[in-house]
Amino acid sequence: xxxxxxxxxxxxxxxxxxxxxxxxxxxxxxxxxxxxxxxxxxxxxxxxxxxxxxxxxxxxxxxxxxxxxxxxxxxxxxxxxxxxxxxxxxxxxxxxxxxxxxxxxxxxxxxxxxxxxxxxxxxxxxxxxxxxxxxxxxxxxxxxxxxxxxxxxxxxxxxxxxxxxxxxxxxxxxxxxxxxxxxxxxxxxxxxxxxxxxxxxxxxxxxxxxxxxxxxxxxxxxxxxxxxxxxxxxxxxxxxxxxxxxxxxxxxxxxxxxxxxxxxxxxxxxxxxxxxxxxxxx
Amino acid sequence: xxxxxxxxxxxxxxxxxxxxxxxxxxxxxxxxxxxxxxxxxxxxxxxxxxxxxxxxxxxxxxxxxxxxxxxxxxxxxxxxxxxxxxxxxxxxxxxxxxxxxxxxxxxxxxxxxxxxxxxxxxxxxxxxxxxxxxxxxxxxxxxxxxxxxxxxxxxxxxxxxxxxxxxxxxxxxxxxxxxxxxxxxxxxxxxxxxxxxxxxxxxxxxxxxxxxxxxxxxxxxxxxxxxxxxxxxxxxxxxxxxxxxxxxxxxxxxxxxxxxxxxxxxxxxxx
Amino acid sequence: xxxxxxxxxxxxxxxxxxxxxxxxxxxxxxxxxxxxxxxxxxxxxxxxxxxxxxxxxxxxxxxxxxxxxxxxxxxxxxxxxxxxxxxxxxxxxxxxxxxxxxxxxxxxxxxxxxxxxxxxxxxxxxxxxxxxxxxxxxxxxxxxxxxxxxxxxxxxxxxxxxxxxxxxxxxxxxxxxxxxxxxxxxxxxxxxxxxxxxxxxxxxxxxxxxxxxxxxxxxxxxxxxxxxxxxxxxxxxxxxxxxxxxxxxxxxxxxxxxxxxxxxxxxxxxxxxxxxxxxxxxxxxxxxxxxxxxxxxxxxxxxxxxxxxxx
Numbered sequence: 001x002x003x004x005x006x007x008x009x010x011x012x013x014x015x016x017x018x019x020x021x022x023x024x025x026x027x028x029x030x031x032x033x034x035x036x037x038x039x040x041x042x043x044x045x046x047x048x049x050x051x052x053x054x055x056x057x058x059x060x061x062x063x064x065x066x067x068x069x070x071x072x073x074x075x076x077x078x079x080x081x082x083x084x085x086x087x088x089x090x091x092x093x094x095x096x097x098x099x100x101x102x103x104x105x106x107x108x109x110x111x112x113x114x115x116x117x118x119x120x121x122x123x124x125x126x127x128x129x130x131x132x133x134x135x136x137x138x139x140x141x142x143x144x145x146x147x148x149x150x151x152x153x154x155x156x157x158x159x160x161x162x163x164x165x166x167x168x169x170x171x172x173x174x175x176x177x178x179x180x181x182x183x184x185x186x187x188x189x190x191x192x193x194x195x196x197x198x199x200x201x202x203x204x205x206x207x208x209x210x211x212x213x214x215x216x217x218x219x220x221x222x223x224x225x226x227x228x229x230x231x232x233x234x235x236x237x238x239x240x241x242x243x244x245x246x247x248x249x250x251x252x253x254x255x256x257x258x259x260x261x262x263x264x265x266x267x268x269x270x271x272x273x274x275x276x277x278x279x280x281x282x
Numbered sequence: 283x284x285x286x287x288x289x290x291x292x293x294x295x296x297x298x299x300x301x302x303x304x305x306x307x308x309x310x311x312x313x314x315x316x317x318x319x320x321x322x323x324x325x326x327x328x329x330x331x332x333x334x335x336x337x338x339x340x341x342x343x344x345x346x347x348x349x350x351x352x353x354x355x356x357x358x359x360x361x362x363x364x365x366x367x368x369x370x371x372x373x374x375x376x377x378x379x380x381x382x383x384x385x386x387x388x389x390x391x392x393x394x395x396x397x398x399x400x401x402x403x404x405x406x407x408x409x410x411x412x413x414x415x416x417x418x419x420x421x422x423x424x425x426x427x428x429x430x431x432x433x434x435x436x437x438x439x440x441x442x443x444x445x446x447x448x449x450x451x452x453x454x455x456x457x458x459x460x461x462x463x464x465x466x467x468x469x470x471x472x473x474x475x476x477x478x479x480x481x482x483x484x485x486x487x488x489x490x491x492x493x494x495x496x497x498x499x500x501x502x503x504x505x506x507x508x509x510x511x512x513x514x515x516x517x518x519x520x521x522x523x524x525x526x527x528x529x530x531x532x533x534x535x536x537x538x539x540x541x542x543x544x545x546x547x548x549x550x551x552x553x
Numbered sequence: 554x555x556x557x558x559x560x561x562x563x564x565x566x567x568x569x570x571x572x573x574x575x576x577x578x579x580x581x582x583x584x585x586x587x588x589x590x591x592x593x594x595x596x597x598x599x600x601x602x603x604x605x606x607x608x609x610x611x612x613x614x615x616x617x618x619x620x621x622x623x624x625x626x627x628x629x630x631x632x633x634x635x636x637x638x639x640x641x642x643x644x645x646x647x648x649x650x651x652x653x654x655x656x657x658x659x660x661x662x663x664x665x666x667x668x669x670x671x672x673x674x675x676x677x678x679x680x681x682x683x684x685x686x687x688x689x690x691x692x693x694x695x696x697x698x699x700x701x702x703x704x705x706x707x708x709x710x711x712x713x714x715x716x717x718x719x720x721x722x723x724x725x726x727x728x729x730x731x732x733x734x735x736x737x738x739x740x741x742x743x744x745x746x747x748x749x750x751x752x753x754x755x756x757x758x759x760x761x762x763x764x765x766x767x768x769x770x771x772x773x774x775x776x777x778x779x780x781x782x783x784x785x786x787x788x789x790x791x792x793x794x795x796x797x798x799x800x801x802x803x804x805x806x807x808x809x810x811x812x813x814x815x816x817x818x819x820x821x822x823x824x825x826x827x828x829x830x831x832x833x834x835x836x837x838x839x840x841x842x843x844x845x846x847x848x849x850x851x852x853x854x855x856x857x858x859x860x861x862x863x864x
Contacts (some may be wrong), residue, residue, distance in 0.1 A: 037679070045674040048669070048733040048814070058729035065728060090618030097612060133843035134836060137719070137807040141824045146632040151619040156626075184370030184436075187330055188443055189360030189387025191353075194736070197395050198383060202374035225717045229810060229821075235720075239811075242723045250724075254716055261715050378590055408586045410575045417586050421593035441574045475576040 069251035070273070077249065080239060085256055087151045088233035089264070091226070092219040095158025100212045103163050113182075114174065114196070120139030124167075131164030136222050140231040151232025158219055168210050170204070177203045209275045213268040220264050224257050283308060284329070285329065289338035291324050298324040300503035301338070309477040311470065313484050313494035316348035317523050321503040322483040326449045329481070330364045331355060342446075353387075360387035363440035367452040369432040373425030377416070377435050380424050381407040384442035401525060403442070414468065430461030430499075437468055439497065447479040449452075455485060466493055487519055638684025640833040649830050657834050663819060667842055669733055669817035673808065674801035677737045681744025682794045685710075688745070689752035706749075711748025718804050722813040740801050740808070748797055755789040791857060795850040800847050806839050 066225060076080055108114050110124045140157035147153050182199035190198065193204050227235025241249040291298045301322040314322045316369055318394040325332040329340055331347065340347040342358070342509040350358050354379055363384070364370075367486045384396050385403045393399065401405075411417040414434040419427065421423060423437060440448055450469060454462040470493055473480045491511045499507030499514070499522045507518055577583075599728040641649050649656040657663075691698065691706040718739045725735035772780070810815025816839060823831040 025783060041676060041679050044672040044737075046677065046713070048737055049671055050734055050737075054729060054734065058734075060723070062725070065724065085620050088613035089619075093615045095610065096388065096620050108726040128841050129844065129847070133840040133847075134802070135803050135807045136537065137810060138820065138836070138839075141821065142636065143633075145824065146636055147625055147629045152621055152625060155619050155621060178369050178373075180366065180370040183332060184364075184366065184439075185383055185386070187332055187359055187364035187366075187370070188439060189356040189358075189381050190383065191356060191386075191391065193391060193395060194383075194386050197387075198372055198379070202372055206374070221715065221717055225719050228719060228723070239723060242727065254720070258712065258715050265341045269742060376594065404587065405577055405583050406575055408583055408590070409578045412578055412582075412586065413575065418584065418589070420590040421597075445572075472574045478574055 008189050013177075026031045065247055066109040069246035071248065072252035072255050073248040074252045075246075075249060077237075081253060081256060083246075084227075084232075084234040084237050084259055088223045088227070088235070089220060089260065091151050091158060091231075091233055092216055092223040092264075095223070096162055096212060098155070098159040098217045098220050099162035100160070100208070102207070103166035103170055106163075107167045107174060108196070110167055110171035111174035113177070113179065125171075128164045128167040131160060132168065133164075134161065134228060137229055140226040140229050144230055149230045149232075154223060154226045154231035154233055156233055158222060160223075162215060162219065165215070166211070170208055173204050173207045173211070174200060200212040206275055210272045213272050214276075216262070217264050217268045220261050221257075270273065283341075283343060284481075285339075285341040286329070286542060288341045289325070289328060289340065290336050291321075291333060292336045297321075297503045299328065299335075299500075302500075302503075302505045304482065304498060304505060304508055306447075306479060308479055309473070310496055311473045311482070311494050312496045312498060313482050313490035314500060315484055315487060315490050315497045315507075315522065316500035318485065320500040322500055323451050324503075325500070326364070326451045326481065326483055330359055330362050330449055332359075332364070356387045360443045361445050362447045362449055363443045363445035365433070365436055365440050365450040365453045365531075366450060367455045369429070369436045369456075371424040371432055371435055371439075373423065373431045376421050377424055377427070378404070378407055378420040379412065379441060380435055381432070381438045381442055384439040387443070397537050404455055406437070406442050410441045411435070413441075414438055427458050428455060428461075430458070430464060433461065434468070435456060437465065437472075441472070445478060447481060450480065450482040452483050454489070462489070469493070486516075487523070494499070554594055563732040599838075600762060614618075615666030640829045640836075641666060644829050649833060656687050657838075659819075659831065659834070663816065663835060663838055666809075666816040666819055667838055668804045670808075671802060671842070671846070672819075673733050673736045673815050674740060674798060677805070678744055678794065678798045678801050680737070680741040682748055682790075682797070683753050684741070684745040685748035686790065688749050689756060692749060692753035693756035710746045710749040710753075713742050715746070716743075718743035719807065719811060723811050724807055726812050731812040733808075736805060736808035739813060740804060743798055743804075744801060748793060749858035751793045752786075754792055755786050755793075759785045790858070792854050795854055799846055802843060806843075 043276060094225065106128070110121055110128060112121065115121045137158055139160045140153060143156040143160075145151040146158065177200050181203060182195050183197040185195050223233050223235075224238070225235045227233040227237070229237040230236065238250065238253045238257075241253060283305060287303050289302045290300055294543055302321075302325060314325065316322050324333055328335050329347070331350070332338065338348070342362075345358075347358055347362075364448050372383070379397070381401060382394075382399055384406070385399070389403065406419055411420060414437065416431055416434055416438075417426075419431065424432060427435065433456075437453075449468065450471060452471070454465050457465060466489060469482065472478050482494070484494075491514070492512060492543060497507065497509065497511050497514055498505055499518070507514060507522065575786045578586075643649055643652060643655055645655070661787075688706055688710065691702050692710060694703070721739035721742050722735055725738050729735045731739065759782055763785070764777050767777045767781040786861070805815050805817075806820075807817045809819065810821045812818070816835065820835045820839075822828075823835060
């Protein structure tokens, strides 16, 4: 049994002052932050006109609506809804694919290991960020002004807003790629194109494919709502039925969306596994 | 003849390689030894031009390698084939394509980018793989191979570059003893049979003494020893490796604690 | 190494004589190796080709479904460009940046709406995060009291996550009346669903080895949780919550489209009524705000939890 000698506290205290006496700022930081967060929260409730009476009456209203929703019933519009759902899925698929095709070359320009110069990379990044900062619904409104009402505007809206997101994600995937493999190509005498084609793309493409699939899935969700502003798909029907208070149809449409999203989720996770799991020659 | 003159590489204020000078005759097998962080890796990377020297020159057969640009630089990289500790293969490409990467500097870009490899290059790559008994793995993905197999693929890639000099950066540091022998033997054969110069970073002094005709010892970026393995006395080796000496020299086990040599707690780091 | 090396063989058709350490195999042996390689590569290639063809076919079907019309695109693409031209032009015909005061004439009102947007997302995110925090232990495999509870909570979270926030907002506007309250509740519910799932995943992925380590020093269960689990999960919780806040600011900016408060109301009016320069002014304020929020939450996350948890 060994025993460390009892340390001389005073000496240690002198040597490592920070360990024994944490400054007041460090000890108070957390409680202060929580108090501040709570204060803003309360201010927000007041400013946004929250009132208990409104909340209670709204809740009872909501309960009433929920009762009216059961059972879900499409009435005679089922074929129409199926067509709208197909439109939504098409919008998601096309919009995402087009966005990925556009984003891949641009993402190379935004990746530090391809373009070391800040001069090019920085504007490209900011450009992508600005596109991302605008919600899909806003893009849908803009495109409706350009190509008119209908699903095509939805495709373009999803394409543009995903282009921003993909550009950023792809460039991050490229930056995360293993440098050693690229270096192997360079050391063998490959040029910059070779480094990208043989060193980077084989590593990056499966990651990108996974991201695209994931986005197709999440875009099914986005595509359901762009109909609300008139860009086609099931959202158009949904907004319509909510406006005319046809609650049974509303609940049926929501159910359809849930099932469709679950189905896409299932398919895309299978595909993702297949892509990441195997395939040597890309 | 590879001549290195006053080669220096600084990262910030720290010199990874500090004023290194030596020359290497064609056909020699030179080991670069020293503790980790002594600058061995940076030295080799500078010769292949993966790292740029801060000052100094590298001359190969009279050509100033440090001044090369563009296509000529890539040709030089192909002529000074690099073998890495972590193999640096492209994991998701198949083995044959990885070996064909060694031909990139020789064939037109459109062919390589479209993967239309000349028939004779494919034959060369397959033959190189066959030399290391892994031709049957040609269609496998590189990242599905064991470490030893991957390093053999990497050597095959180096060979199809038809190099004048092979730069091996700790080629066996990630391998088990059996593969260590396979890889070192392969390098030795390439050196002895075909007269290709080998410049090899080694951490293990035992291996360096077994395989190399000449050793260059580095410490803190400087060349502190240059001579035949026999001239490297234990005394010098201890200075080279400092605390790691017992580790790399194989032999002597750690001294048994007998009360006098065991340092007191807390003083080891200061020693 | 089975075979000895053959003598150096100079290959013809290449440059000057060089040291070649590879001896070309006899033609027959090469052909066998080549054949085997081609065969196994061809199998992979045909699979990939098949997958590509199937994907293209689906795309074509989708193109019909979405009424994609390239001619429309080409005809109207000019409109897209000229749209940006128009939103960057003032009523007077001058470029917007020549007269910022005129361009941002409504900045007072817009900033107020923007503040409301941020508050909506703040209150919504915080409410959602608290709800998610209280629900996530029921949803995580290693902490859930029972499979039935877990199943129910998971389905609830899934529902809250899958139904888009704006659909909730549409319904809430009817139940609670027009105004930001509906937006807050919609965002809160959606956030609960999204964060609940992520939080539960963090709990499930928590490393139990530190717990063991702390326990081995003789600590109580509570100390184990405080010093081994909390440090692992709290950073992730806060990081995801901040990330969600960022997303919610974007989401809140469109809540006004359906009358649920925030800057969206102003924007949709400007777009629908063709107040072109207003559109660009509002868009720019939104983009700048999202930037600032992005950067500051990123900074906050880096500050609070070190570099490694950033994204």
